[in-house]
Structures are given as C-alpha cells and as structure tokens.
Amino acid sequence: MELIQRNLPALVVVTPLIMGLITSIIGRRGLGWYLAMGTTAAVLAMSIQLLANVLDSGTQTVTYLMGNWPTPFGIGYVVDPLNASVLVIVSIISAVVTLYARKSVASEIAHNRLHFFYALWLFCITGLLGITITGDAFNLYVLLEISSLSTYTLVALGRNRNRRALTAAINYLVLGSIGACFYLLGIAYLYMVTGSLNIADIHDILANKVFPTWSTGAPMYRTTVIAGFAFMAVGLSLKLALFPLHGWLPNAYTYSPSAVSALLASTATKVGAYVFIRVIFTLVGVNFAYTLLHTDTVLMLSAGAAILFGSWMAFRQTNVKKLLAYSSIGQIGYITLGFALGNAGGLTASVIHLFNHALTKGGMFLALGIVAYRTGHTRLQDLRGLGRKLPFTMAAFTAGGLGLIGVPLTAGFISKWYLVSSCIEAGRYEMAAIVLVGSMIALLYTWKVVETIYFGKRDENAPVVKEAPITMLVPVLLLAGGSIYFGIDASLTSRVATAAAHFLLGGAP
Amino acid sequence: MQVVFDYYNYWICIILMMVGFYGVIAKTNLVKKALSLSVFQTGILVFYISIGKVEGGTAPVLDKTVDNPAYSNPLPHALMLTAIVVGVATLAVAMAIIINIRERYGTIDEQDLEQLEHETQD
Numbered sequence: 001m002e003l004i005q006r007n008l009p010a011l012v013v014v015t016p017l018i019m020g021l022i023t024s025i026i027g028r029r030g031l032g033w034y035l036a037m038g039t040t041a042a043v044l045a046m047s048i049q050l051l052a053n054v055l056d057s058g059t060q061t062v063t064y065l066m067g068n069w070p071t072p073f074g075i076g077y078v079v080d081p082l083n084a085s086v087l088v089i090v091s092i093i094s095a096v097v098t099l100y101a102r103k104s105v106a107s108e109i110a111h112n113r114l115h116f117f118y119a120l121w122l123f124c125i126t127g128l129l130g131i132t133i134t135g136d137a138f139n140l141y142v143l144l145e146i147s148s149l150s151t152y153t154l155v156a157l158g159r160n161r162n163r164r165a166l167t168a169a170i171n172y173l174v175l176g177s178i179g180a181c182f183y184l185l186g187i188a189y190l191y192m193v194t195g196s197l198n199i200a201d202i203h204d205i206l207a208n209k210v211f212p213t214w215s216t217g218a219p220m221y222r223t224t225v226i227a228g229f230a231f232m233a234v235g236l237s238l239k240l241a242l243f244p245l246h247g248w249l250p251n252a253y254t255y256s257p258s259a260v261s262a263l264l265a266s267t268a269t270k271v272g273a274y275v276f277i278r279v280i281f282t283l284v285g286v287n288f289a290y291t292l293l294h295t296d297t298v299l300m301l302s303a304g305a306a307i308l309f310g311s312w313m314a315f316r317q318t319n320v321k322k323l324l325a326y327s328s329i330g331q332i333g334y335i336t337l338g339f340a341l342g343n344a345g346g347l348t349a350s351v352i353h354l355f356n357h358a359l360t361k362g363g364m365f366l367a368l369g370i371v372a373y374r375t376g377h378t379r380l381q382d383l384r385g386l387g388r389k390l391p392f393t394m395a396a397f398t399a400g401g402l403g404l405i406g407v408p409l410t411a412g413f414i415s416k417w418y419l420v421s422s423c424i425e426a427g428r429y430e431m432a433a434i435v436l437v438g439s440m441i442a443l444l445y446t447w448k449v450v451e452t453i454y455f456g457k458r459d460e461n462a463p464v465v466k467e468a469p470i471t472m473l474v475p476v477l478l479l480a481g482g483s484i485y486f487g488i489d490a491s492l493t494s495r496v497a498t499a500a501a502h503f504l505l506g507g508a509p
Numbered sequence: 510m511q512v513v514f515d516y517y518n519y520w521i522c523i524i525l526m527m528v529g530f531y532g533v534i535a536k537t538n539l540v541k542k543a544l545s546l547s548v549f550q551t552g553i554l555v556f557y558i559s560i561g562k563v564e565g566g567t568a569p570v571l572d573k574t575v576d577n578p579a580y581s582n583p584l585p586h587a588l589m590l591t592a593i594v595v596g597v598a599t600l601a602v603a604m605a606i607i608i609n610i611r612e613r614y615g616t617i618d619e620q621d622l623e624q625l626e627h628e629t630q631d
Contacts, residue, residue: 138588145595149602156606163613167622170539170606177546177599178533184592185553191585192560 008053009064009077012046012087013130013143015039020122027115033102036118040095040125047091047129051084055496060503063135071135072198078135082500085351086132086274089358093266094125097362100475101259104369108161108257117157124150124263128271137187137283138197140275141180144239148176151268155256161372168251175238175248182235189228190283193221199283207285226293229284233295236279240272242299242336243306246329250313253325258369261321265328266362270354273335277350280339281504290342299340304434306333311441320371320449321378324364327404327445330438331357337431338419345422347501349415352493356403356411356486363479364400367393370468370476383449384456389465392473394453396480401446403483406439410487414494518559526552537619539610543603550596554589561585 004011019039023032054062064077079087098121109117127147134140152173158165191197194205206225213220234245241249249269253261280289290296310330317323335357338350368378370393375382387394403412416435423432467473486493513520525548532545566581611617614625 138591142591142595145599149595149598152602152606156609159609159613164626166606166610166613167626170603170610173599173603173606174533174542174546178530178549181550181553185556188553188557188560188585197584 005049007064008046008050009062009079009133010066012043012050012091013077013126013133015046016043016122016126016129020119020126023115023122024119027118028112030114032115032118033098033105036101036121037095037098039122040091040098043125043129044088044091044095047084047087050079051081051088051496054079054081054084055499060499072196072201075139076135076198076200077133078200079133080500081496081503082277082351083132083274085496085500086271086354087129089270089355090125090128090132090267093358093362094128094263096475096478097259097263097266097366100262100366100369100472103469103472104259104373105257107373109157110160117154120150120153121263123147124154128267131271132274135199136197137190137199137202140199141184141187144180144183144275147268147271148180148239151260151264152176154260155252155264158256158260161257162255164251165255168248168255172248172252175245179235179238179245182231182238184235186228186230186232186235189224189231193224193228199278203283203285206288211285211288225284225288229279229289229293229295232279233276236272236276237302240276240336241269241329241332242302243309243329243333244302246306246310246332249329250322250325253328253365254319254322258365258372261325262362262365262369265324265365266358269328269332270335270358273332273339273350273354276336277339277347277504281347286342286505296340296342299336300428300431303333303337303340304431306330306336307434307438308441311438311445315441315445315448317445318380319378320380320383321365321368323445323449324361324368327442328361330442331361331404333438334415334419334435337435338422341422341426341428341431343422343426344498344501344505345418345425347504348494348497349418349422351497351500352418352490353415355493355497356415356483359479359483359486360400360403360410360412363476363483364397364404366472366476366479367397367400370472373468373472374465375463380449380452381456383452385453385458386465387454389458390467393468393476396476397453398450399480399484401450403487405442405446408487409484411483411490411493413487414490418494518555518562522552522555522559524552525549525555528552539607539617539619540604542619543600543607546603547596547600550592550599554592554596557585557589557592 016039019035023035027035060080062079066075105117124147127143130143131140152169155172156166156169190202194202196202196205210220214222238245253265307330310326310333314323314326317326335350335353338346338353372378403410406412406416420432420435529545529549529552533542536542536545561582563579563581566579569580569583572578607617614622
C-alpha cells in the first residue's frame with residue numbers, strides 16, 4: 001500500500017497506458033470492456049486520493065520525480081489543487097462513460113474490433129490525465145498527441161453509423177495537428193530563452209531574470225517570449241475549440257460513437273481549457289499575458305462571440321447531437337470568459353464550470369446516446385413523444401437542458417452566478433449581459449427539444465421504443481443527478497474551485 | 510544578404526513551415542494535405558535542431574583528449590526523436606482514415622466530398 005501511495009501521481013497515468021496495451025492484446029471476446037472498466041475505476045480511486053492528499057497537505061503541491069531525477073533535469077509530475085480537481089473530473093467522467101459504453105459501443109462497432117476500441121479509449125484517457133498532471137512542457141505535448149491521436153481514431157470509428165464520421169475525423173486530425181505543432185513551436189521559443197522545459201522553472205527564469213530587464217534600456221528576448229506565447233495561445237485555442245477556431249468540433253462530436261461524444265465533450269475541451277489556464281497563470285504569468293499583452297481582451301472578445309455564436313447556431317440545428325455540439329462551443333466561451341477576467345471570482349467560476357459542464361453535457365450526450373441506441377437516429381423529429389417511452393432518459397436530458405440554461409437548483413446556475421458576479425466585480429457589465437443573453441438563447445434551444453420530447457406526437461407506425469437497459473440508464477442518471485446535487489449543495493465544488501483559484505493567483509508554480 | 514546567409518537554417522525552417530502550411534490550407538486532395546502537414550512538422554524539427562547548435566560545438570560525447578571542448582546541446586535532438594515518432598503516427602492515422610474515405614465515398618478530393626455530403630444530407 002505504501003508503495004502505491006508514494007507512486008500515486010505516476011500510477012494514475014501509467015495504469016491506463018499499460019492496461020491499454022494489455023487490452024489490445026488479450027481483450028478479445030468481450031474481455032476488453034472488463035479491463036477498461038476495472039482500469040477506469042482504479043484511476044478514479046487514485047485521483048480522488050490525490051485530491052484528498054493535496055487538500056490536506058499544507059504546502060498545496062505534491063511533486064513526484066520520474067525516476068528520481070531532480071527537476072528541472074527530469075520530468076516532474078506536480079499535483080496542485082487545480083489539476084487534482086481536473087484529474088477527478090476526467091476520471092469520474094471516464095469511469096461513468098465506460099460503464100455506459102458496453103452496450104452502446106457494442107451496437108456501433110464490429111465485435112471483432114471491440115478490444116481495439118477499448119485500447120484506444122484507455123490511451124485517450126491516459127493522455128488526458130497525463131496532460132493534466134505533468135509539470136513538464138514537452139511531456140505535455142507528447143501526452144497531448146497521445147490523447148489526440150486516439151481521439152481522431154475514436155471519432156473515425158463512428159463510420160458504421162454515418163460515413164461523415166470519416167471526414168469529420170480527418171478535418172479534426174489536420175486542425176488538431178496544426179494546433180499541437182503551434183504549441184510545440186511555442187515551447188521551442190521559450191526553451192531558447194530559458195533553456196528549460198519544466199513549467200515551474202520556466203516561470204521562475206522568466207519572472208526573475210527576463211521580465212525585470214524589460215523596463216530597463218536593454219530588454220532581453222522580448223520578441224522571442226512574445227512570439228512563443230503567441231504560438232502557444234493560438235495552438236491551445238485550436239485544441240480548446242475557442243471561437244473562431246472551433247471549426248473541427250461540431251462534426252467531430254456529431255458523428256462519433258455516442259460514448260465517444262460524451263467522453264470528448266466532457267473531458268477533452270476541459271483539459272484544453274486547463275492547459276490554457278496553466279500556460280497563462282503558471283507558465284508566463286498573468287502580468288505578462290494580461291497586463292502587458294492584453295490577452296485578456298482578446299480572450300474576452302472570443303469568449304463573448306463564442307457564447308453568442310455557439311448558442312445561436314445550436315438553436316438553428318435540427319440534429320440534436322449537433323445542437324449539443326454547438327452548445328458546447330458556447331459553454332467553452334463561458335469557461336474562457338471566467339479565466340479571462342483574471343480575478344479570483346472569475347477563476348473560481350471557470351473551474352466550477354469545468355466540473356458542472358462536464359456533468360451536464362456528459363449526461364445529455366449519454367441520454368441522447370440512448371435515443372440513438374433505441375431508434376438509430378438523433379434527429380429532432382425522432383425525439384417526438386419520447387417523453388412517455390423513455391421517461392427516465394428524457395427526464396435526465398431535460399435536467400441537463402435546465403443546467404445549460406442555468407435554472408436555479410441546477411449546477412449550471414451555480415457557475416453562472418459566480419461568472420456574472422465576477423464580471424460585475426471586474427466592471428465588465430457588457431460581458432455579464434452577454435452571459436445573460438447566452439442563457440436566454442439556451443432557453444430557446446432547450447425548449448425546442450423539450451417541447452418535442454414531451455408534446456410532440458409520435459408517428460403511428462413508428463417502431464416500439466423501450467426504456468434503456470439498466471447499465472446505460474444508471475450512468476445517465478448518475479450524471480444528471482450529480483448536476484442537480486451540485487446545484488443544490490455547491491459547498492464541495494466551490495471549496496475545491498476556490499482553493500484552485502487562490503493557488504493560481506498566489507503565484508506559486 | 511548577410512541576414513539570409515548567417516541564419517540560413519532558420520530560413521530553411523521558415524520556408525518549410527510556410528510551404529507545409531500553404532499546402533494544408535490550399536490543397537483539396539486529402540493525401541496532399543496530410544503530406545503538407547508532414548512538411549510543416551519537418552520545419553519545426555529543423556527549428557529545434559537549429560536551436561541546439563552551439564558554435565564550434567561537436568557531438569555531445571565526452572572527449573577527454575581535448576581541454577574544455579564545446580558540445581552541441583543534445584536535448585533538442587532527443588526531443589525531436591519523440592516528435593518524429595509523433596509525426597509518423599499522425600501521418601499513419603491520417604492515411605488510414607483517407608483509405609476509409611476512399612472506400613466509402615469513392616473520392617479523396619475535399620470539394621467533391623463536400624458536394625457529396627451536401628447532396629445526401631445524411
């Protein structure tokens with residue numbers, strides 16, 4: 001036990017990696033799912049333990065040295081309140097969605113390929129967890145590519161239901177690789193200046209040796225640092241699908257297998273947002289990014305446009321899965337707006353919304369996956385009158401929809417409350433107004449779907465639809481129940497998010 | 510001209526990257542797009558290898574016969590080994606997806622694909 005406890009930060013990443021390899025070799029005849037389920041459950045237990053360790057420890061960070069090489073020479077895994085909570089988000093969602101995936105995926109993927117699916121699934125989770133926990137900028141790039149490459153393949157596996165999954169995947173691959181390359185180029189510039197790849201070390205060198213010279217007559221490496229940060233910011237915006245770099249997202253979410261959509265929508269973009277927060281606050285520092293370069297203004301413009309555009313485009317869709325995908329673009333806008341404000345309240349809102357939106361949107365995609373499992377389609381007209389046929393599923397979907405609007409007693413309300421109040425605190429009344437307008441449009445598109453579900457009339461000769469099998473229903477109800485529970489009792493989420501925000505603004509590495 | 514010749518490796522890297530980036534944007538054939546992506550990545554490889562160069566430096570192998578020898582920085586080279594692997598994997602996944610597209614659509618031209626998707630509305 002002591003050995004596991006001591007190596008927890010490494011195990012959380014290495015376990016799914018090794019299990020992914022094992023799954024691809026011995027996971028035939030349905031064994032793949034059991035391996036994936038066991039692994040994600042173990043990872044969930046480990047990341048909860050890590051979060052508890054960090055919240056208990058006074059110093060707020062736990063550093064793990066890979067192979068005992070001291071940083072900045074070796075790769076260090078750093079656990080702090082922010083990334084421990086992102087780890088928990090990723091592992092909760094991946095465990096719940098894996099539980100759901102068994103039946104859903106079996107209906108969408110050829111049976112002799114299932115073990116490869118679960119291997120890729122575990123690699124994707126490995127990458128997401130690794131990105132979150134690593135303290136090394138280049139290691140982050142490698143893990144980013146591990147998760148991205150498996151994601152491209154997972155998206156393409158939706159080909160059996162609709163061949164457009166393939167074009168969505170190649171489009172995502174091209175844009176995603178460009179994004180990752182930009183990030184890699186950004187690291188090269190910062191490496192030229194600092195000679196280090198460790199995030200905390202780069203921060204120290206920039207803050208203590210480079211930035212102080214900028215106010216004197218001989219500024220050191222000014223152009224290089226700015227170019228490096230610019231490349232990283234653009235690359236990460238692509239990964240995060242921040243407006244106007246969101247082009248890959250709608251089709252990739254719409255045509256991938258149901259379980260993959262849920263996993264991507266609730267973890268991949270969240271991890272992208274986390275990396276962006278980390279680059280701004282713990283790599284280059286908020287003074288450089290916001291006070292000197294005014295990145296916050298650019299981010300706020302993008303976020304505002306994302307909220308309005310994403311919500312409006314969601315309203316115009318007739319395929320419900322695509323509607324949710326566009327709604328995700330809007331929700332990414334809220335998350336970005338939170339950290340663009342740069343004050344403690346905004347960061348808290350951002351971190352809370354990471355968690356709340358993961359639960360809400362994950363639950364909605366899963367509920368929609370049940371519709372696809374039972375009817376074979378996710379078009380709006382196929383949902384007519386399903387409220388009576390699939391009562392639990394549709395109740396969960398509606399609860400999620402209410403969360404997207406931000407109705408009180410749902411998790412979405414808590415995040416929007418924090419967001420609007422910190423917009424006002426920062427004197428950004430126009431952004432507060434945009435958040436409210438975005439919520440209005442969310443009301444429109446949610447109503448459009450809910451009306452169809454409960455008041456639409458089902459065709460006379462439509463095939464009979466039964467409620468979902470229990471292994472698919474439980475994950476949906478877990479996520480929907482979670483999004484309501486954390487809307488009523490937000491003390492846990494707000495405590496963790498406040499700790500993360502204070503940690504970021506405390507200037508510690 | 511001095512600027513061009515003194516920093517020729519950086520110029521090569523800029524040219525490679527821009528050729529690749531142009532191809533990614535302008536080419537409609539998906540295979541050409543994927544290959545352009547590789548060219549773009551190669552530009553970044555050259556960039557990393559350039560920044561590891563130390564003037565007068567030799568290969569970073571400990572040499573006891575020379576006093577205070579200058580060594581090139583081996584770290585960017587090591588990093589690029591990883592990046593090369595990533596690049597190969599990306600290209601492989603891209604090609605696998607393109608083969609699938611060819612099988613299902615009968616074309617790998619982006620404009621034709623868009624038209625096909627527009628017509629079927631599936």
